[in-house]
Amino acid sequence: MIKAVMFDLDGTLLPMDQNRFVESYFKLLCKKAAPCGYDAQELISSIWTCTEAMVKNNGKSTNEDVFWNRFAEIYGAERLSDRPMFDGFYRNEFENARLDCGFDPKAARTVGAIKNAGYRVVLSTNPIFPAAATEARIRWAGLRPDDFEIYTTYENSSFSKPNPMYYANLAGQMGLSNDECLVVGNDVGEDMVAADIGMKVFLMTHSLINNKNSDISIYPNGSFDELMKYMGL
Secondary structure, three states: OOOEEEEOOEOOOEOEOHHHHHHHHHHHHHHHHHHHOOOHHHHHHHHHHHHHHHHOOOOOOOHHHHHHHHHHHHHOHHHHHHHHHHHHHHHOHHHHHHHHEOOOHHHHHHHHHHHHOOOEEEEOOOOOOOHHHHHHHHHHOOOOHHHOOEEOOOOOOOOOOOOHHHHHHHHHHOOOOHHHEEEEEOEHHHHHHHHHHOOEEEEEOOOOEOOOOOOHHHOOEEOHHHHHHHOOO
16 A cells, blocks of 8 residues: 655656756856866766765765765865855756756646645655755745655765665655555656565656666556556546
């Protein structure tokens, strides 16, 4: 019996072309960091390296600590003094990346309907962004952070997708067994992995990511309307 629904954000509740969004995001970040002496291409490469470290996180440290420890290895510990500049970026200039995202009013309506039906609702976005950036993207989708019982960020998480422990840890935080959770997401490789640990899954197809060209017919899939039908709502 499903008791909780875990929604992905980017490409699920918030329509986007991921490549376009990342390009816009990095352009804004590099512009912000340039006065501090950061070379754009080097910074982008470094952010990807730090992100990879978070993806490989084994749960012993928060993703936040993993990111900044790797950043200090690349640039030197003295560069950690620039953290306030980066934190300010996510509270301010990052907002302009909204222009490269779509909007679907059915996202908020679907979340609301599922909550009203008595299900617990979690935002299971990959926790590789600070809370400020995650909260901004939640608002872009027409929702509020407090619409979710939990929303994962790099500050409060020690695993990342596609590690199944990311999902198992979320279920544990809620006091639920894996088979009481439904994961809704658009990325076959990152979201459908929850099925491997006994969670139910639903694949959103409006911004589908299927890098390995997997057979998606093995998963319940479709639009927000079809998700509601799947849940009997």
